[in-house]
Amino acid sequence: MYALVVYESMYGNTKAVAESIAEGLASAMRAEVAEVAGAPGVVGADVSLLVVGGPTHAFGLSRVSTRQSAAQQAEGVPLVSKGRGVREWLAALRTSSAALDAAAFDTRVAKPRMPGSAAQGVARRLRRAGVRLACPARSFYVEGTLGPLVPGELDRAREWGESLARAHTVPVP
Numbered sequence: 001m002y003a004l005v006v007y008e009s010m011y012g013n014t015k016a017v018a019e020s021i022a023e024g025l026a027s028a029m030r031a032e033v034a035e036v037a038g039a040p041g042v043v044g045a046d047v048s049l050l051v052v053g054g055p056t057h058a059f060g061l062s063r064v065s066t067r068q069s070a071a072q073q074a075e076g077v078p079l080v081s082k083g084r085g086v087r088e089w090l091a092a093l094r095t096s097s098a099a100l101d102a103a104a105f106d107t108r109v110a111k112p113r114m115p116g117s118a119a120q121g122v123a124r125r126l127r128r129a130g131v132r133l134a135c136p137a138r139s140f141y142v143e144g145t146l147g148p149l150v151p152g153e154l155d156r157a158r159e160w161g162e163s164l165a166r167a168h169t170v171p172v173p
């Protein structure tokens with residue numbers, strides 16, 4: 001049984017958060033990280049905790065149009081996620097374990113704080129897919145559209161991963 005962290009990221013900030021969450025999870029269980037284009041369409045029975053996150057775009061999960069806009073604003077920063085986003089991945093997601101726990105996260109701009117969060121959209125879609133949410137959705141903050149992350153956010157992400165792993169009881173097969 002292991003934890004799988006699936007992320008979408010344009011400029012690398014959500015990727016860095018995902019990796020820190022996985023580092024925290026790894027304090028108590030095996031943890032793997034997958035960029036959404038390479039994430040499995042069927043989450044196998046050997047995954048007991050699924051953590052999904054992406055950048056907040058236009059008050060929610062990214063769409064093709066917002067990803068195009070993100071690409072136009074990249075100012076030479078290489079894009080991490082060039083294919084589908086978490087929205088499309090979740091729409092096609094299938095799980096093979098009834099005992100799967102999940103958690104949702106996002107990145108969003110710290111100031112000005114805007115309403116809406118990709119993590120809430122992720123959480124809603126996970127619930128609709130019949131997956132139990134282990135905790136409330138969590139946001140991590142960037143200083144501007146391209147980043148960087150607000151100081152201390154990677155520590156907060158690692159600590160969140162640690163607390164998720166501590167709270168997670170691995171189902172007995």
Ligand SMILES: Cc1cc2nc3c(=O)[nH]c(=O)nc-3n(C[C@H](O)[C@H](O)[C@H](O)COP(=O)(O)O)c2cc1C
Pocket residue numbers: 008009010011012013014015054055056057058059060066067069070073107108109110114116142144145146147
């Ligand atoms: C098209 C677009 C729309 C955005 N809309 C929002 C928004 O509604 N709220 C917000 O807090 N941040 C918004 N942002 C900022 C992103 O959340 C920020 O770029 C992201 O957290 C950076 O993460 P990444 O490097 O993983 O892509 C937007 C960014 C882009 C490119």
